[in-house]
Amino acid sequence: MDRQLIAFTGVAAGMVAMPGADFTVVVRNALVSRRAGVACALGIAGGLLVHTTLVVAGVAAVLVAVPALFRTLQLLGGAYVLYLGVRTLWALRGPVEEPEALSAAATHPVRQGFVTNALNPKVSLTFLSLLPQFVPAGSPALPRTLLLALIVIGLTLVWFPTVALLVDRLGGWLRRPRAARALRTGTGLALTVLGGALLLEPYVS
Template structure:
């Protein structure tokens, strides 16, 4: 492994592990069940796969060239994260869990979708990758194979990190699911998602 590849792996690991909406939504689902947490983690990795594919294809450049499209995606992403936060806080206030919601969480369909949509609707991700990947392509080297390798590294890191977070939360679940601890975690994750969504919406409206 060459020095540039090692450096990129370190930078990408930091980007993937950085706390944000992805991390919060994985923790939130992992508190429901291990299956829900891992499904959500796989959804986040799927969103990253989409972003890296767009970056490799150069499609992300369109977001830079068309500010209106970028702003629309920002609004959609912020609104979705805000919705997840409000929904978490509403569930906390209600202090009850419906059978239908539990069934959907157990199936893994909703957590998988939440993880994917939360990541996929972040328009900054493909632009970040578009600007980052070329920095680690050696001069004179074929660009496509190298960027594909870099994209693969990002996705693999996500497939390791987010399921690990979900499994750790599930491991601590016996303590975290105690009524008082569960309410605290729900309040923190719901508030974090609400704040993140509000920040995304504010940034897009000010742009």
Template sequence: MDGQLLAFTGVAAGMVAMPGADFTVVVRNALVSRRAGLACALGIAGGLLLHTALAVAGVAAVLAALPALFRTLQLLGGAYVLYLGARTLLELRGPRATASGEDPPATRPLRQGFVTNALNPKAPITFLSLLPQFVPAGAPALPRTLLLALIVVVLALLWFPAVALLVDRLGRRLRAPRAARAVGGVTGAALTALGAGLLLEAAMQAG
């Protein structure tokens, strides 16, 4: 692996591991069960695959050129994350899946992970600005960019399932009624704050 690929891998690893909505929604689902956490992690990797494919195709440039479209996606993403946070907090009021340990259908956490990541409009623009910096001068752009995109997806496939497995390993303690309510409250509040932040940012940009 050349120096540029090593540097990109380090930068991409930091981006993937940075705490945010993706991390929080994986923790939320992993508290339900290992299967739910892993399914959510795969959904997030699928969202990243979509973003990197869009960046390679140049669609991210369209988002950058059309602020109204960008804000629309930002509003949708913020609203969805806010919905997940509110739903998590509401579940604390009754013996729902988070507290009871009931395992939901795998498609639900998979969908949550994918939608949470896919509705983040900043991701493709970040990739569009980042990927070209690691394409050597004179090298074919498409194969190199595809390789960089693959690195991002592989890192996600390593990191988020690891988070899910770690939370599941601690699950016996974390799923105790008092601990489950505390962790559910923290993750719900975090998702709510993240969603509200996205909505506020989009509203300020629109104004």
């Protein structure tokens, strides 16, 4: 039994399930429809593939060596998350159940998930710092790193679609005008705060 692999799976599961921009954008889309929520989750998994490729290629190390590049990506990611939050809050100025607002929120859910994850350089840095800790001494690094990265992607493909399905399952209650407005306000504020934090972090750290 590979104890390191089991330990990594537990750590990775906790990281994937931790609420953040990915979680919030999936909930936001799942409120529109199950299909939009699951599509957004697939976009997030696609973003993780980008980070996996960067780590395996060693490009992620450049983010550490070149602070300006890291901050540029961080600002782009923060701006996009902030845009999604403001857009969600802006849609609340009319009736929550307006078809126009719903269709606007569901626009390109795969792209929303992909961009939200792919433009977060911290994901690459997390891969870069965490994965080597679970590569046994003397083992080939590349196959093991790929395996660990695939575990993270697999957990993502389980967790976020599950979140989308649960939100859709509760859709009847969550889409009641009062509940829908409260939840969308919460997701909009969460995205706005997360985006603002990403934008401000380079200047306060």
